[in-house]
Amino acid sequence: MIKFDQVSKRYPGGREALARVNFELADAEMAFLTGHSGAGKSTLMKLIILMEKASQGQVFVDGINLNRLSRRHIPQIRRKVGVVFQNHQLLFDRTVFDNVALPLTISGHQPREIGRRVRAALSKVGLSGKEKQYPVALSGGEQQRVGIARAVVNKPPLLLADEPTGNLDPELSKEIMNLFEQFNQVGVTVLIASHDLELVKQLGYRQLTLSKGCLL
Amino acid sequence: MNALKKNSSKPVGGASVQSQTFSIAAYLSNHKKVGTETLIKLFKTWFASLMTWLVIGIAFALPLILYILLNNANQLGGEWQGKPRISIYLKADLGAAETSTLLNSLIQNEAVASAKLITAEAALAEFQTQSGFKDVLSSLPFNPLPAVIEVEPKAVSPASLKLLVTKLADQPSIESVSFDLDWVERLFAILALGERFVTALSVFLGLGVLLSIGNTIRLAIENRRAEIEVVKLVGGTDSFVRRPFLYLGFWYGLGGALFAWLMVQISLIFLSSPIERLLHSYQNEFYLVGLGFVETLILLASGAFLGVLGAGIAVGRHLHQIEPT
Numbered sequence: 180m181i182k183f184d185q186v187s188k189r190y191p192g193g194r195e196a197l198a199r200v201n202f203e204l205a206d207a208e209m210a211f212l213t214g215h216s217g218a219g220k221s222t223l224m225k226l227i228i229l230m231e232k233a234s235q236g237q238v239f240v241d242g243i244n245l246n247r248l249s250r251r252h253i254p255q256i257r258r259k260v261g262v263v264f265q266n267h268q269l270l271f272d273r274t275v276f277d278n279v280a281l282p283l284t285i286s287g288h289q290p291r292e293i294g295r296r297v298r299a300a301l302s303k304v305g306l307s308g309k310e311k312q313y314p315v316a317l318s319g320g321e322q323q324r325v326g327i328a329r330a331v332v333n334k335p336p337l338l339l340a341d342e343p344t345g346n347l348d349p350e351l352s353k354e355i356m357n358l359f360e361q362f363n364q365v366g367v368t369v370l371i372a373s374h375d376l377e378l379v380k381q382l383g384y385r386q387l388t389l390s391k392g393c394l395l
Numbered sequence: 396m397n398a399l400k401k402n403s404s405k406p407v408g409g410a411s412v413q414s415q416t417f418s419i420a421a422y423l424s425n426h427k428k429v430g431t432e433t434l435i436k437l438f439k440t441w442f443a444s445l446m447t448w449l450v451i452g453i454a455f456a457l458p459l460i461l462y463i464l465l466n467n468a469n470q471l472g473g474e475w476q477g478k479p480r481i482s483i484y485l486k487a488d489l490g491a492a493e494t495s496t497l498l499n500s501l502i503q504n505e506a507v508a509s510a511k512l513i514t515a516e517a518a519l520a521e522f523q524t525q526s527g528f529k530d531v532l533s534s535l536p537f538n539p540l541p542a543v544i545e546v547e548p549k550a551v552s553p554a555s556l557k558l559l560v561t562k563l564a565d566q567p568s569i570e571s572v573s574f575d576l577d578w579v580e581r582l583f584a585i586l587a588l589g590e591r592f593v594t595a596l597s598v599f600l601g602l603g604v605l606l607s608i609g610n611t612i613r614l615a616i617e618n619r620r621a622e623i624e625v626v627k628l629v630g631g632t633d634s635f636v637r638r639p640f641l642y643l644g645f646w647y648g649l650g651g652a653l654f655a656w657l658m659v660q661i662s663l664i665f666l667s668s669p670i671e672r673l674l675h676s677y678q679n680e681f682y683l684v685g686l687g688f689v690e691t692l693i694l695l696a697s698g699a700f701l702g703v704l705g706a707g708i709a710v711g712r713h714l715h716q717i718e719p720t
Binding site for chain 1 (some may be wrong): 420516621622628633719720
């Protein structure tokens with residue numbers, strides 16, 4: 180599903196965020212990306228969803244070489260990748276329903292289909308009945324789960340999560356991780372960036388560790 | 396994985412037939428949704444929207460009012476002398492038979508639209524009732540007025556009128572031909588100037604409309620930067636991101652044109668009674684003609700078009716600069 184081939188990323192100003200990173204993530208695999216802050220976890224994720232372009236090397240997602248992708252085709256890759264952000268990236272002037280429905284609206288689904296899928300996704304993350312509320316009325320954990328519902332609502336084959344448990348207490352963190360495991364069990368490839376080493380170890384999935392931009 | 400892939404969005408290579416058929420209805424329904432949502436948002440922030448609509452409305456209304464006045468002046472010129480009348484004064488000793496021969500030959504003349512004989516007696520009677528010189532005229536021993544044939548030429552251009560007048564003046568039975576060509580020439584020159592002026596003003600103010608809509612859209616884009624970033628992150632295409640702003644431009648333009656229409660109608664009501672009173676004093680039946688149905692449609696369509704165009708330019712300039720970070 181994901182393949183990095185000698186990928187380096189240098190930001191303007193000379194800081195090297197990733198150095199010759201090689202790894203492959205198989206279809207339906209679940210893995211954790213760990214490392215200190217500044218080790219390059221976010222950069223690696225940004226390369227997968229084309230928020231950044233590699234300075235060197237090749238990134239493949241679902242067999243597509245991202246280096247060769249034109250600007251016009253970027254949305255099609257992003258629709259294959261559900262992303263859960265640390266800061267949720269919710270729209271605060273829209274209801275929970277509209278937030279979760281966004282990926283479906285964008286890819287042109289019928290309203291009835293959207294309603295059905297959004298309610299299914301919200302029920303999956305345990306937020307049934309909150310669809311008419313605005314994100315601001317929800318707790319941090321609930322907002323995170325709205326973000327997860329939005330990431331999975333169009334059933335993407337790949338799910339990325341950047342520090343999804345960053346601001347949550349251990350109990351909630353565990354619940355969120357269990358959700359990701361459930362998605363993985365139905366065939367979704369999952370890659371989670373986290374610095375919660377204890378929780379990662381507990382769950383026992385493959386671990387990719389970055390240090391100063393290099394994969395250990 | 397396979398089960399999931401079936402439901403995942405269309406592959407990069409091309410869309411399946413099924414997803415294409417249902418996406419047309421969804422595409423239209425998204426247009427409808429975005430269109431109405433944009434309008435509702437405009438009404439929610441009604442004060443700011445009203446300001447924009449008024450600015451656009453004034454920019455449209457100014458050249459429109461001038462255009463209408465010019466149109467009416469054209470109509471006025473047409474009634475007065477734009478469809479000019481040539482007065483042919485007949486020789487005093489011309490007999491009735493010769494007069495009617497001349498009249499017939501004029502009627503058959505290709506350059507003449509109509510010709511009407513006013514006999515010396517009729518002319519005197521008319522002059523008496525209209526001029527207020529009744530007593531003076533009746534004290535005269537003879538009728539000082541000659542018989543007149545009033546000719547309405549087909550052509551109105553000064554050059555062809557000049558030709559016709561020259562031809563007529565050569566005829567022996569005609570004493571003189573009276574026709575103020577300079578006046579017509581001047582009127583035409585003034586009207587042509589007025590048209591140019593209105594055109595130039597329309598271009599400048601149209602540009603103003605474009606810029607003010609563009610600027611308003613630019614601000615709207617700035618305000619919704621976070622939303623644009625999120626939409627792009629979850630796979631929104633450029634056209635999806637662009638759509639609400641194009642609708643915003645559409646509503647601004649259309650609303651502005653509606654306000655322009657309103658302003659024009661109010662101005663006409665305000666102007667019509669003094670203008671009509673002024674013209675009635677010249678014994679001219681005149682009614683100010685406003686915007687017709689077709690003209691109103693053109694106004695609304697050009698408003699909407701300029702709105703979408705202005706928004707398109709603004710979105711094109713700024714959209715690429717906003718990328719998720």
